[in-house]
Amino acid sequence: MRISKKELFEISLKVLTKHSVPEDQARIIADTVVYAHASGKGTHGATRLGVYVSKIKSGFMRPDTILSKISEKGAIGVYDAGHGFGQVAAFRAVEKAIEKSIVHGVGISSVRHSNNFGTASYFAKQATEQNKIALIFSNAAPAIAPWGGSRPLFGTNPVAFGFPTPTDTSPIILDMAVSNAARGKIRLAEKNGEKIPFGWALDPDGNPTDDPTLAILGSMLPIGEHKGAGLAIVVDLLAGLLTGSGFAGRVKPLNTLNDYSDNGHLFLVLDATFFMDIESYYERMNFLRVTVKENNLKNEILLPGERSYSNERRYTETVEISDNIYQEIKYLL
Amino acid sequence: MRISKKELFEISLKVLTKHSVPEDQARIIADTVVYAHASGKGTHGATRLGVYVSKIKSGFMRPDTILSKISEKGAIGVYDAGHGFGQVAAFRAVEKAIEKSIVHGVGISSVRHSNNFGTASYFAKQATEQNKIALIFSNAAPAIAPWGGSRPLFGTNPVAFGFPTPTDTSPIILDMAVSNAARGKIRLAEKNGEKIPFGWALDPDGNPTDDPTLAILGSMLPIGEHKGAGLAIVVDLLAGLLTGSGFAGRVKPLNTLNDYSDNGHLFLVLDATFFMDIESYYERMNFLRVTVKENNLKNEILLPGERSYSNERRYTETVEISDNIYQEIKYLL
Numbered sequence: 001m002r003i004s005k006k007e008l009f010e011i012s013l014k015v016l017t018k019h020s021v022p023e024d025q026a027r028i029i030a031d032t033v034v035y036a037h038a039s040g041k042g043t044h045g046a047t048r049l050g051v052y053v054s055k056i057k058s059g060f061m062r063p064d065t066i067l068s069k070i071s072e073k074g075a076i077g078v079y080d081a082g083h084g085f086g087q088v089a090a091f092r093a094v095e096k097a098i099e100k101s102i103v104h105g106v107g108i109s110s111v112r113h114s115n116n117f118g119t120a121s122y123f124a125k126q127a128t129e130q131n132k133i134a135l136i137f138s139n140a141a142p143a144i145a146p147w148g149g150s151r152p153l154f155g156t157n158p159v160a161f162g163f164p165t166p167t168d169t170s171p172i173i174l175d176m177a178v179s180n181a182a183r184g185k186i187r188l189a190e191k192n193g194e195k196i197p198f199g200w201a202l203d204p205d206g207n208p209t210d211d212p213t214l215a216i217l218g219s220m221l222p223i224g225e226h227k228g229a230g231l232a233i234v235v236d237l238l239a240g241l242l243t244g245s246g247f248a249g250r251v252k253p254l255n256t257l258n259d260y261s262d263n264g265h266l267f268l269v270l271d272a273t274f275f276m277d278i279e280s281y282y283e284r285m286n287f288l289r290v291t292v293k294e295n296n297l298k299n300e301i302l303l304p305g306e307r308s309y310s311n312e313r314r315y316t317e318t319v320e321i322s323d324n325i326y327q328e329i330k331y332l333l
Numbered sequence: 334m335r336i337s338k339k340e341l342f343e344i345s346l347k348v349l350t351k352h353s354v355p356e357d358q359a360r361i362i363a364d365t366v367v368y369a370h371a372s373g374k375g376t377h378g379a380t381r382l383g384v385y386v387s388k389i390k391s392g393f394m395r396p397d398t399i400l401s402k403i404s405e406k407g408a409i410g411v412y413d414a415g416h417g418f419g420q421v422a423a424f425r426a427v428e429k430a431i432e433k434s435i436v437h438g439v440g441i442s443s444v445r446h447s448n449n450f451g452t453a454s455y456f457a458k459q460a461t462e463q464n465k466i467a468l469i470f471s472n473a474a475p476a477i478a479p480w481g482g483s484r485p486l487f488g489t490n491p492v493a494f495g496f497p498t499p500t501d502t503s504p505i506i507l508d509m510a511v512s513n514a515a516r517g518k519i520r521l522a523e524k525n526g527e528k529i530p531f532g533w534a535l536d537p538d539g540n541p542t543d544d545p546t547l548a549i550l551g552s553m554l555p556i557g558e559h560k561g562a563g564l565a566i567v568v569d570l571l572a573g574l575l576t577g578s579g580f581a582g583r584v585k586p587l588n589t590l591n592d593y594s595d596n597g598h599l600f601l602v603l604d605a606t607f608f609m610d611i612e613s614y615y616e617r618m619n620f621l622r623v624t625v626k627e628n629n630l631k632n633e634i635l636l637p638g639e640r641s642y643s644n645e646r647r648y649t650e651t652v653e654i655s656d657n658i659y660q661e662i663k664y665l666l
Contacts, residue, residue: 075408076438076607105409106439106601110608133575148635149628161567172570174563206629223557230507230637233625234494237505241617242466242608248624268439268601274409275443275575284574291581292566295482296539302481304563 001326002318005034008046015049015332019056020063025088032087032118035125037319039308043184044119047325050332051255052085058257061085061115067092070112070244075104078244079111083260086117086138090265094126094134097269101132105274111265112245116140116254121175121308123267124162128171131278133270136160139240139263141253144179145219147229150206152219153249156183157235162305164272166282169289173305178231179220186212186220240264334659335651338367341379348382348665352389353396358421365420365451368458370652372641376517377452380658383665384588385418391590394418394448400425403445403577408437411577412444416593419450419471423598427459427467430602434465438607444598445578449473449587454508454641456600457495461504464611466603469493472573472596474586477512478552480562483539485552486582489516490568495638497605499615502622506638511564512553519545519553573597 012030017023029052036045055061065084069077077096081089093109100107117123120136127134140155156177163172181200189196190212198208201215209215222228240247245264252261272281292301345363350356362385369378388394398417402410410429414422426442433440450456453469460467473488489510496505514533522529523545531541534548542548555561573580578597585594605614625634 071607073607074437074439078608104407104437104439106407106437106441108439108603146625146628146634146636148632149625151628153624153628161570163567163570172566174567176557176560176563178557178560180557223560224509224511224513227509227511227556230509233505233637234507237494237496237621241621242603242605242614244609244613247617248621270441270575272575274404274406275411276577280577281575284580288570288574288581291486292479292482295479295484295486299481301479303479304566 001323002315002320003326004318005038008037008319008321009034011329011333012046012049015053015329018333019053021085022064025065025085028091029085029087032122034319035122036119037321038312038315039119039121040311041119041121041308042320042322042325043182046321046329048116048118048254049329053332054257055115055254060257060260065089067111075100075106075108077107077109079109081111081114083113083115083262086115086263086265087122089114090117090123090267091126093265093267094123094269097267098127098130098132101269101271105271107269109267110243111267112243113260114245114263114265115261116263117265119175120158120160121162121173121305124160124173124175125171127269128162128164128173131164131272133164133272134160134162135268135270136162136265137235137239138265139236139245139247139251141251141261142249143183143220144222144229144232145202145206146233147226150202150204150219154229154232154236155251156220157232157239159231159235163285165285165289170303170306170309172303173308175305178222178228178235180223180228181220183216183220186215190216238266242266334656335648335653336659337651338371339650341370341652341654342367344662344666345379345382348386348662351666352386354418355397358398358418361424362418362420365455367652368455369452370654371645371648372452372454373644374452374454374641375653375655375658376515379654379662381449381451381587382662386665387590388448388587393590393593398422400444408433408439408441410440410442412442414444414447416446416448416595419448419596419598420455422447423450423456423600424459426598426600427456427602430600431460431463431465434602434604438604440602442600443576444600445576446593447578447596447598448594449596450598452508453491453493454495454506454638457493457506457508458504460602461495461497461506464497464605466497466605467493467495468601468603469495469598470568470572471598472569472578472580472584474584474589474594475582476516476553477555477562477565478535478539479566480559483535483537483552487562487565487569488584489553490565490572492564492568496618498618498622503636503639503642505636506641508638511555511561511568513556513561514553516549516553519548523549571599575599
């Protein structure tokens with residue numbers, strides 16, 4: 001079904017404030033929920049509101065996110081999210097990194113003791129809207145085994161890269177997990193009694209499987225085999241080890257109700273004007289876009305982030321949401 | 334065959350200085366050649382000496398690499414390698430990024446008008462030896478088509494990440510191309526009249542192929558399908574577009590003798606002490622290493638870069654080199 005963006009925003013806002021999230025923070029989170037649906041990433045949207053509520057009630061997630069400063073020196077800010085909302089921590093951390101990038105050409109915000117922040121692309125877009133380039137790394141609960149191992153130790157660990165483009169073209173935003181498939185797809189196959197393709201996951205003994213139940217008990221396969229497994233470690237080092245957050249298997253899923261999640265995030269923001277004048281940058285960006293589009297005139301080639309951008313623009317007032325989720329969030333009111 | 338590191342260094346040095354490379358620069362390049370063989374990446378080593386010589390003779394590569402400063406502001410240095418050696422440009426650019434990271438917590442060197450720099454891990458190691466973290470991006474000649482396209486536009490674009498570790502353990506260094514296979518493996522299959530696995534490459538019409546000849550005429554497949562294709566663009570944006578170098582299909586292979594190669598590189602160096610005290614960082618690194626090793630006690634699990642590190646340490650005095658390449662480089666003397 002489709003509902004208005006305004007309705008989804010208002011429901012999200014009410015659910016959150018009802019559970020002690022301060023209104024200004026609830027507005028940030030509600031906006032990320034609407035964005036998730038508007039950009040075609042509904043799996044990171046309203047469906048999580050119930051999980052946030054449960055986690056707040058459990059005492060292992062703070063409704064009020066105070067991003068405390070551990071240190072600020074040079075271009076580096078180190079912050080503690082105090083086990084609050086990842087979205088609020090990320091939004092404020094990106095603001096701070098943008099400020100620093102204007103001074104130093106690059107600004108970095110390190111965030112510890114956070115939670116899942118929803119879609120990484122939201123925060124890449126926050127930077128591109130200020131004409132900044134963003135590199136975003138977050139770790140997540142164990143899903144991928146080290147290469148040669150069998151038990152999950154690293155998350156599917158989202159990375160996002162955002163590049164501003166000339167007005168009226170989609171910013172280039174690559175937002176991806178380092179696994180071949182999303183865990184959600186495997187859960188869906190299990191629910192529907194379907195097999196999954198080999199190449200998505202390993203069973204608990206470390207063997208390839210097409211059985212979604214064994215896959216969930218086992219581990220997810222990273223992109224490019226040992227390469228993606230290496231990337232999963234790199235993201236854990238940047239977002240978990242270096243930030244002072246959970247790492248090496250210590251991050252817990254959002255739906256864990258007897259412990260903090262302890263995700264970490266690292267945000268790098270670059271100011272392109274320290275590299276060249278902005279006109280040259282945009283001219284080069286246009287050249288890239290045209291060259292990519294002309295590469296194959298039979299198929300439309302999409303740049304990273306272009307599908308989300310088109311989704312957002314096709315429906316300016318409404319978003320897609322499943323009937324179930326809609327009932328679920330209304331029930332939370 | 335195995336030859337002494339000293340001999341390989343001396344041959345490389347002589348070949349390079351004979352062709353007008355200044356001795357201090359030739360020493361840097363010779364060291365990267367020895368490192369490539371010592372760390373098990375001989376494909377990036379001595380075999381390229383002949384190509385450098387040809388390219389210098391063609392007039393499209395400068396033997397003397399002057400890394401000119403375009404601008405230095407805040408944490409960002411923008412440099413021009415003047416179509417000299419990628420290795421010399423990279424080495425000096427990393428030195429400058431390290432210096433800046435000590436002041437700002439992060440230092441970035443942007444390099445335009447360069448050439449292939451050999452193994453990215455050499456420069457990651459240069460940073461880890463100074464207790465710094467490195468993120469390295471370089472673009473390369475077209476080999477990968479945009480996702481949905483058929484003609485190569487982006488390189489296999491190496492990325493490297495380096496993290497210092499406590500003394501007497503291997504630094505964590507992930508050095509990877511964003512393609513499933515190296516082009517060299519496809520050339521080897523062609524030479525040997527063998528098929529290649531599906532999944533490595535597409536033919537010139539954009540269809541999967543197991544024929545190495547069609548693969549070379551076609552394009553390489555990126556890791557994780559659209560994800561790796563997206564990463565190839567991101568690296569081109571960071572290392573080519575943003576640096577002011579060739580990008581969007583304009584970088585030429587090293588063996589092109591009628592044009593400059595025009596590779597670009599971007600080096601980001603982080604100082605971990607801006608995030609936490611170095612003892613905590615190393616303690617956490619030890620915890621990660623132990624946790625990874627204990628993940629599977631039946632297989633030895635290697636961390637990224639550990640195999641190269643072991644290769645280097647197993648033979649402290651000698652390196653592996655093929656008979657052919659040995660004859661080839663002696664002939665260049």
